[in-house]
Amino acid sequence: MIVTKRAFLAGGAAFVTTLAAGRATTQERLTVVATTGMIADAAxxxxxxxxxxxxxxxxxxDPHAYRQTRTDIVAMANSDLVLxxxxxLEAQMEEFLLELGQDRPVVAVAEAMPDNLLIGSDDYEGRHDPHIWMDPNLWSRVVITxxxxxxxxxxxxTENFIANADAYLTQLQELARYTSKVLTSIPPERRILLTSHDAFSYFGNAYGFEVVGIQGISTESEAGLQRIAELVDFLVTRDIGAVFVETSVSDRNIRALIEGAQxxxxxxxxxxxxxxxxxxxxDTYEGTYVGMIDANATTVARALGGTAPDTGMQGLLN
Incomplete structure (x- = not known):
């Protein structure tokens, strides 16, 4: 089912407005359900x-493969706002979320991103790469949404939300400066990031990396033997010494690459x-958006010959 960005935005805006009109008290807290951890943290x-x-x-x-549970359905149905x-990104949930938006405020926060800032998807015609949180400057736009x-x-x-958002956006500016500093310390010829799936294109655009994913944008896509063989050739001919696993994707294909190169x-x-x-x-630093991106930048910089403190940006601030 193909749904345009305009449909997403119009639906989200209309139902948020409906919710605002019906909320009469300032005493009870707004209940919000967010799909991903990054969105939940920003909220x-x-x-x-x-x-x-x-x-x-x-x-x-893995949000690409996640399907809503009965508990999720109840939580969203009883919430004031779904983000x-x-x-x-939430491919298996999209139809449900669109249906939920018929009588519930449901907002697709990344859909407000201007098309000229988005990267196209090779996996799905007419769609864009959803991994915009990989660039803190782009993610700041989502925070505003x-x-x-x-x-x-x-x-x-309103007053509290504006003040909190301003403070958080300042943190994201500091994060963007730190990531740029440590990642640009990597020699240009070594700025090649090979990972399990193609989630780092916005990262590559922001920091000047050649990004290669074994699987496509969606982890639902499969990597065949030919793809593995092609990437083994890539590793050998480009003399690449380090590749990266992902915490939400199986490391099976990465290990097959390493064995093939060996x-x-x-x-x-x-x-x-x-x-x-x-x-x-x-309840860990890496369990926040700032900590997640900090950890990624620090890990990549140290593995590919750049300069970054063991403790990352967190250590510099303490």
């Missing part, structure tokens, strides 16, 4: 004490585990 940062957020997808969960990424959705849903919290006499190591479609464990 918590902006909403503060005025909202209660439930994230559906935890650490290690999801859109851009076909979330702020505006909360304001529309709960006008009495059979050709070329040593390749795993440079580290990157957070792609999910954040780290709750």
């Amino acid at each position: 918590r940062q902006v909403g503060g004490e005025l909202i209660e957020v439930r994230g559906l997808m935890g650490p290690g969960v 999801w990424n859109g851009l076909y 979330i702020r505006d959705a909360l304001i529309a849903a709960y006008p009495a919290g 059979a050709r006499g070329h040593e390749v190591v795993i440079g580290g585990a990157l957070y792609s479609d999910a954040m780290g464990q709750p």
